[in-house]
Amino acid sequence: MPDDYHGLYFTEQTIFHLVLGKEYEVYEMGMFNCGLIVLIIDSTGQPDWYPLDLFEVVVGAIPSDWIFAQRTGGPEGMTAVWGHSRLAGDQALDESLASHDEGAVAVFWNEIFESQNSRSAE
Template identity: 30%
Template sequence: MKLTAIGDSGADLPDGARSAYHSHEMTRYRLVVGRTYSPFAMALIRQMGLKVLILDESGRPNWLPLPLFAVNGHSLPDSWLFAVTEVLNAPAVAAIWGYRDLVMDPAHFEALIERKLEAWEAFLDAADGRSDLEPHERDAVSVARAEVEKSRQSHHDSRP
């Protein structure tokens, strides 16, 4: 499955979806309309609908409303797992599909949103395991790996 961005703002969401996705017409998403993205996960959010986890133009994983994309293909990555779940500190998450750490570790969902280094590394490990990434996503993963290594090194260097 691939996703092609068909919108990059709250105004591009279907009628009624803006409030469901806690968005408004002025909300901007870091997407390039017409660009193809690889989903890393999907989550069914109560009273909202499906959100997809992608590497957006910020170079970071972000959860975005599925209606911003046209879905291309019908198969999910072989490595994905699925769980009906109550995610730690995110009770609105009813079900989740995606890479192992996200599905099997309830704390990982929140840690990824909070940009915790260990969660970012687990996400990058999952990305490294994908052979179907777009060139811009491969580049973003490489840049992110370098940032993580730099962050780890500076943390290590600051210890007494």
């Protein structure tokens, strides 16, 4: 490991709300503490971030409507994201979503709904 690697800070007591063998759609990816994390809808029915290491990538395509954005989290925070333009393009909104802010979660659901509708119309 590089000297500046900080890890994702999960412990043996961390509970991952995932179902073994289930396929999860990724709604955003991020570089956090030098590790890749993905935003999924977990078994609680809510969007949350998980380390990519917990998953096997089945389809590696990135949606054409995603954007890339840098973040100002520094070496121990979020430094980059890939995802829907409204979420990835607004750092404050994205941070509020990570904190499960009700308004940010509502924007997430709206973005997902609009994105899925536009893809099915193509």
